[in-house]
Amino acid sequence: MTLLAVDGLDVRFGGVHAVRDVSLTLDRGECLAVVGESGSGKSVTARTLVGLTGSGATVTARALHFDGTDLTRLSEPRWRAVRGRRIGLVLQDALTSLDPLRTVGAEVAEPLRVHRLAPRAERPARVHDLLTGAGVPDPERRAAQHPHQLSGGLRQRALIASALAGEPDLLIADEPTTALDATVQAQVLDLLDALRRSGTALLLISHDLSVVARLADRVAVMFGGRIVETGPTEGLLARPRHPYTRALLAAVPGARTRGRRLSGPVPATDGPPPGPDGCPYARRCPAADAVCRATVPPLDGHGTRCWHPASDTLTPEPVVTPQKTRSTDREERRRRPDAATGETLVEVDGVSKAYRGRPVVEEVSLRLDAGETLGLVGESGSGKTTLARIVLGLEEPDTGAVRLDGQPWSGLPERHRRPRRSHIQAVQQDPLSSFDPRWTVARVVGEALARTGIPRGRARTLRTTELLDQVGLAAALLDRRPTELSGGQRQRVAIARALASGPRILVCDEPVSALDVSVQAQILDLLEDLRRDTGLAVLFISHDLGVVQHLADRVAVMHDGRLVETGHAEELFARPAAEYTRRLLAATPLGAGA
Amino acid sequence: MVRPRAALRLTGRAAPAIAAALLVLIVLAAVAPGLIAGASPLETDPVAALTPPGSAHWFGTDQLGRDLFARVVHGTRPSLLLGLGATALSVAGGAALGLAAALGGRAADQVLMRAADVLLALPPILLALLAVTVLGTGSVNVMIAIAIAFVPGYARIVRAETLVVRRSGYVESAVVLGVPRPVLIVRHVLPNAVGPMLVLATVGFGAALIAASGLSFLGLGPQPPSPEWGAMLSQGRSFLATAWWIGVFPGAAITLTTLTVNAVGRRAQRRFTRRTAA
Numbered sequence: 001m002t003l004l005a006v007d008g009l010d011v012r013f014g015g016v017h018a019v020r021d022v023s024l025t026l027d028r029g030e031c032l033a034v035v036g037e038s039g040s041g042k043s044v045t046a047r048t049l050v051g052l053t054g055s056g057a058t059v060t061a062r063a064l065h066f067d068g069t070d071l072t073r074l075s076e077p078r079w080r081a082v083r084g085r086r087i088g089l090v091l092q093d094a095l096t097s098l099d100p101l102r103t104v105g106a107e108v109a110e111p112l113r114v115h116r117l118a119p120r121a122e123r124p125a126r127v128h129d130l131l132t133g134a135g136v137p138d139p140e141r142r143a144a145q146h147p148h149q150l151s152g153g154l155r156q157r158a159l160i161a162s163a164l165a166g167e168p169d170l171l172i173a174d175e176p177t178t179a180l181d182a183t184v185q186a187q188v189l190d191l192l193d194a195l196r197r198s199g200t201a202l203l204l205i206s207h208d209l210s211v212v213a214r215l216a217d218r219v220a221v222m223f224g225g226r227i228v229e230t231g232p233t234e235g236l237l238a239r240p241r242h243p244y245t246r247a248l249l250a251a252v253p254g255a256r257t258r259g260r261r262l263s264g265p266v267p268a269t270d271g272p273p274p275g276p277d278g279c280p281y282a283r284r285c286p287a288a289d290a291v292c293r294a295t296v297p298p299l300d301g302h303g304t305r306c307w308h309p310a311s312d313t314l315t316p317e318p319v320v321t322p323q324k325t326r327s328t329d330r331e332e333r334r335r336r337p338d339a340a341t342g343e344t345l346v347e348v349d350g351v352s353k354a355y356r357g358r359p360v361v362e363e364v365s366l367r368l369d370a371g372e373t374l375g376l377v378g379e380s381g382s383g384k385t386t387l388a389r390i391v392l393g394l395e396e397p398d399t400g401a402v403r404l405d406g407q408p409w410s411g412l413p414e415r416h417r418r419p420r421r422s423h424i425q426a427v428q429q430d431p432l433s434s435f436d437p438r439w440t441v442a443r444v445v446g447e448a449l450a451r452t453g454i455p456r457g458r459a460r461t462l463r464t465t466e467l468l469d470q471v472g473l474a475a476a477l478l479d480r481r482p483t484e485l486s487g488g489q490r491q492r493v494a495i496a497r498a499l500a501s502g503p504r505i506l507v508c509d510e511p512v513s514a515l516d517v518s519v520q521a522q523i524l525d526l527l528e529d530l531r532r533d534t535g536l537a538v539l540f541i542s543h544d545l546g547v548v549q550h551l552a553d554r555v556a557v558m559h560d561g562r563l564v565e566t567g568h569a570e571e572l573f574a575r576p577a578a579e580y581t582r583r584l585l586a587a588t589p590l591g592a593g594a
Numbered sequence: 595m596v597r598p599r600a601a602l603r604l605t606g607r608a609a610p611a612i613a614a615a616l617l618v619l620i621v622l623a624a625v626a627p628g629l630i631a632g633a634s635p636l637e638t639d640p641v642a643a644l645t646p647p648g649s650a651h652w653f654g655t656d657q658l659g660r661d662l663f664a665r666v667v668h669g670t671r672p673s674l675l676l677g678l679g680a681t682a683l684s685v686a687g688g689a690a691l692g693l694a695a696a697l698g699g700r701a702a703d704q705v706l707m708r709a710a711d712v713l714l715a716l717p718p719i720l721l722a723l724l725a726v727t728v729l730g731t732g733s734v735n736v737m738i739a740i741a742i743a744f745v746p747g748y749a750r751i752v753r754a755e756t757l758v759v760r761r762s763g764y765v766e767s768a769v770v771l772g773v774p775r776p777v778l779i780v781r782h783v784l785p786n787a788v789g790p791m792l793v794l795a796t797v798g799f800g801a802a803l804i805a806a807s808g809l810s811f812l813g814l815g816p817q818p819p820s821p822e823w824g825a826m827l828s829q830g831r832s833f834l835a836t837a838w839w840i841g842v843f844p845g846a847a848i849t850l851t852t853l854t855v856n857a858v859g860r861r862a863q864r865r866f867t868r869r870t871a872a
Contacts, residue, residue, distance in 0.1 A: 392770055414775070421772030434763035436782055438789075447781075448771050501771065 002027050003201050004170055008062035011044050011053060018044045020225040031202040033216035035209050037516040041225040042205050046172050050089050051079040067169060084111045088163035092175035097159055098147035104158045105143030111165035134161035135191050153184030160191060171195065174205040181379035181543055186587035189215055207516050210252045213237055221245045224280025230303040241302055241309035244281045251521035253550030255573060262521035342370040345505050345537050346391060351400035353386055360386045362561040373531060373538040375552030377545060383561040384541050388509045391539060392426055393417050422501035429510035431490035435482040441493050442478040448500035467496040471526060488519035507539045512547060524551060545588045549573055557581050613857035620851055623670040633661040635668035635821045644837045654839040662839060666847050669821035676736055677803030683741035685795050688748020689788050696756035710746035718743035719808055726814045736815045740805045748791055755787035793866050796859025800852035807848050823848050
């Protein structure tokens with residue numbers, strides 16, 4: 001008998017139909033991954049399974065059985081006996097999920113106490129075992145510490161330890177590795193894999209197909225509240241039949257996508273939006289027709305909910321419009337000896353920076369040439385953001401110097417730097433915080449244009465509209481505030497603002513790490529287009545090797561404040577010289593060669 | 595029977611409407627008192643002295659036979675002006691000093707904030723009293739005195755907000771764009787740092803109004819016979835045993851005005867935080 005059987009689950013919040021007709025089953029020792037972008041209903045589904053949908057939700061289902069118990073009939077006290085004991089939940093953000101005022105040990109012991117699983121005297125020993133089991137080194141010391149004293153990876157593992165304290169039969173993990181670095185992510189996934197093999201059922205929620213691929217036995221892809229495709233992982237990844245699954249897979253950046261577009265073709269016809277009973281993906285689908293918009297397709301024998309499923313395998317290079325002119329350009333540029341590729345725009349020479357005696361950046365030297373993309377890779381705490389701030393002239397190096405266009409840049413008073421600021425612009429990770437919350441899009445971009453001397457009024461509005469158009473935004477957004485935009489739109493506005501002054505250098509600090517895979521694909525394509533059209537030199541900072549492999553001409557790897565390796569992207573990834581680079585590559589979900 | 599929760603929810607919904615209506619009334623009384631109260635606030639009528647509230651005189655009359663309703667209504671403007679003026683002065687002073695402390699370097703910060711500590715250590719009303727003693731009585735001096743007492747609190751808030759705003763992504767973005775420092779301060783730092791304080795100031799206005807009334811009560815504010823709530827309260831004190839209405843109605847006016855402005859202010863505060871969050 002299956003451990004978890006969900007049939008025809010519907011969740012509504014007022015007028016919003018968040019989850020529609022979702023059916024899934026899960027057995028002990030099995031891992032099912034539910035994949036989808038934000039708003040697809042995957043997290044709501046997960047929360048429904050632990051009875052945490054909230055009071056505003058209406059949950060109905062033909063069947064919602066867990067180990068013979070009908071979950072829809074559980075009262076809140078009965079739920080409490082199930083939650084944490086039979087079904088464990090690991091949330092995405094370990095920092096906000098752990099009580100900042102309690103020690104990690106107390107947090108992990110909580111289920112033992114609440115469910116009376118261990119007498120007080122035995123709890124420290126159990127906590128010790130749980131933390132050890134979750135791969136937390138030095139568990140005694142960690143148990144006595146508070147969450148803020150732990151790194152992100154350790155916090156996530158402590159959270160998993162606490163979820164495992166009740167020895168649940170089913171563990172639900174909602175984006176358990178999203179905020180983590182590649183090597184830490186690999187450790188957490190290994191830990192989850194070990195659990196699965198020991199007989200725990202695992203429901204993994206993620207926006208990233210590539211992350212779950214190595215762990216899941218089966219995958220269910222969600223879109224618009226519905227499961228659009230489901231099946232065994234291997235088959236689904238090799239022969240995706242639903243256009244959304246295909247787009248999702250194609251959007252994953254990596255070595256194989258170099259020089260190609262990640263986002264699919266835009267739907268040819270802007271047909272009417274799908275009706276309430278239509279296929280939710282019809283709005284975006286290039287193959288959508290009137291039937292798709294009118295009625296939702298049933299799940300077919302292959303587990304695909306589509307009127308026009310694809311039948312061919314997804315080729316290793318799946319996507320669309322190869323851009324011949326450009327890739328030959330790039331090949332040619334790559335063949336030329338470095339010294340001749342053009343002038344050096346940024347020169348970082350032996351730069352070091354320490355905060356309160358703790359070195360953050362040590363003896364880093366690199367250069368950025370005209371028209372190239374330099375990928376700066378490193379995990380959190382490696383000093384890459386500090387280095388970016390030094391390059392931007394927001395932070396002064398303790399030793400060493402930065403030169404811009406061959407002239408001194410660091411060590412100058414701001415008023416000497418100001419006239420040259422238009423040459424070097426920035427796109428930050430979190431665009432929302434980089435906008436004045438009171439300002440509209442027009443004012444945000446207008447401020448940048450004002451610096452270039454375009455007078456207020458029609459001329460500026462015109463130029464703002466042009467810039468928005470360049471980054472693929474409609475002029476209708478001019479009067480919106482940043483909070484009224486989606487994550488992808490915000491990042492586009494940030495790019496438009498950076499382009500306003502006509503810079504030659506763009507410093508992008510994790511510009512896509514807060515975005516869904518499909519939105520990330522669009523932004524990466526946009527950056528590529530801009531670079532091709534304007535000849536921008538880009539310093540692209542990321543913790544995601546796949547993104548860097550996709551985009552960068554040259555790559556610099558940072559670790560503990562030091563530059564461990566620099567080289568041409570393809571060579572570096574094919575033959576990494578530094579031990580750290582090899583570790584980083586091994587930890588990347590799809591593997592370096594994929 | 596109305597369940598207590600439901601009743602609470604009902605007043606929760608009705609309260610803003612009531613507060614808004616009262617605010618309109620208060621503003622009307624301040625702008626055009628003649629429209630509400632026909633009688634003169636200054637005209638004496640010894641025959642009708644100390645008449646209790648009734649149909650002829652809604653709030654009764656005082657010891658000189660002046661109509662108390664007219665005096666309370668006509669007293670709105672001077673009382674409000676005192677509170678408003680004091681609040682405006684303290685907000686302006688607080689914004690200037692807070693910005694200076696946050697942006698002026700370590701030395702300025704230390705000097706200003708330690709001075710603020712000293713002032714904050716004294717009860718505001720005592721501080722204001724001291725200031726009036728030095729400056730002399732009168733409406734303007736009362737405003738200045740109250741402002742001196744209230745400035746340190748506002749300066750603290752603005753300084754804290756400024757320190758946050760200064761490290762924000764959007765200020766950094768403006769630096770990267772090459773926006774000159776003065777422009778940056780006026781355009782980004784000032785509005786974002788002072789915004790939260792303006793909302794607090796609506797609540798602070800109530801405190802300023804009470805402080806002003808307190809100083810008037812002690813005879814340091816506007817001088818008789820001009821109708822001002824604090825001064826009227828002071829007069830009423832001598833007649834509390836025989837003519838309670840002389841003291842009670844001006845006192846009620848002060849309380850009601852303070853509550854109204856606080857209610858409206860808190861609502862504005864909630865809306866403000868909702869707008870900047872999310």
